[in-house]
Amino acid sequence: MTNSHDHDHDNELDPMTARVRALETILSEKGLIDPAAIDAIVDTYQNRVGPQNGARVVARAWSDTEFADWLARDATAAIASLGFTGRQGEHMHAVFNTPQTHNLVVCTLCSCYPWSVLGLPPVWYKSPPYRSRAVMDPRGVLEEFGVRLDKDVNIRVWDSTAELRYLVVPMRPAGTDGLDEDALAALVSRDSMIGTGLAEAPE
Amino acid sequence: MSGPDRGADRPLPPEIADPSPFAEPWQAQAFALVVGLHERGLFEWGEWAQALSAELKRPGVADDGSDYYACWLRALETLIGEKQIAEGADIDALAESWSRAAHATPHGKPILLENDPLTS
Structure with missing residues (x-):
């Protein structure tokens, strides 16, 4: 509470909070949810999963060609081997950027996103402009993110579904030969794994 | 691939610095x-x-x-x-009950559904 006048007022629930409470009440009375499990889910997605997981996958792929091959063949299993598994039964597919092809991920349907490796999506990923423009004008979208690609680089747009989610493996930056996986992972931003960014150059 | 038919000409929302989803x-x-x-x-x-x-x-x-x-x-x-x-009407009624309960709960006390004066 930041408002000093609040102290002598009654409690108020805003309408959305009251509505969610009503749903929780109904669902737990019917035995369909366990409030403790709901709290655990919130904690997981607020605090535990995030792009650091995906950065770990990319750094391993950059460091270990066998792992990279596995990731290309069966991303779901390769990613699970690092302890990151999806809870929606979705399959993962890793798409690798090359000097000829840049990959960009969108969900035109709603907001499907590889939660287990990137956490929950940023607001722009869920917005109508991104969802439609990433398909129609990917080059323009990339420029808005400050990514300018040569004209001869193809852009492949991957439309996520409830069953299949994509992870972009950005190109390894130059000058990173001696770096270990931790140092490499620090160069891998969330956006670089959606395709709206590139991996950063080492300092 | 069929994209959504809205938002085609509009700018992307800005990045929000707050890392909470x-x-x-x-x-x-x-x-x-x-x-x-x-x-x-x-x-x-x-x-x-x-x-x-x-x-x-x-x-x-x-x-x-x-x-x-x-x-x-x-x-x-x-x-x-x-x-x-549950029907929408059930959810409406229970949400109103939660709002009344909150209003009837003194500050500093937990808001409980049984604090709704119309049901207790």
Whole structure:
């Protein structure tokens, strides 16, 4: 509470909070949810999963060609081997950027996103402009993110579904030969794994 | 591939510096209810994606994504209605009861549903 006048007022629930409470009440009375499990889910997605997981996958792929091959063949299993598994039964597919092809991920349907490796999506990923423009004008979208690609680089747009989610493996930056996986992972931003960014150059 | 028919000419919303994926606590709760119900087997994830997509494609949805979790909540209510778990009217009535309970609860005390003066 930041408002000093609040102290002598009654409690108020805003309408959305009251509505969610009503749903929780109904669902737990019917035995369909366990409030403790709901709290655990919130904690997981607020605090535990995030792009650091995906950065770990990319750094391993950059460091270990066998792992990279596995990731290309069966991303779901390769990613699970690092302890990151999806809870929606979705399959993962890793798409690798090359000097000829840049990959960009969108969900035109709603907001499907590889939660287990990137956490929950940023607001722009869920917005109508991104969802439609990433398909129609990917080059323009990339420029808005400050990514300018040569004209001869193809852009492949991957439309996520409830069953299949994509992870972009950005190109390894130059000058990173001696770096270990931790140092490499620090160069891998969330956006670089959606395709709206590139991996950063080492300092 | 059929993209959504809205938002085609409009700018992307700005990046928000706050790293929390939820702007308000109710959004996190609404999110977790869906994940929990799916884990419980109430629906397939594809079914959920269709329900959410239907809400996100309604006219008037905000370009900046700010009403995303309001859409999320409506999609959840739709699925709950289809599964005959609760009707919209039941949810309305109970939400009003929660609001009355909050209003009747002194500051510093936990808000409990039984504090609703019309039901106790």
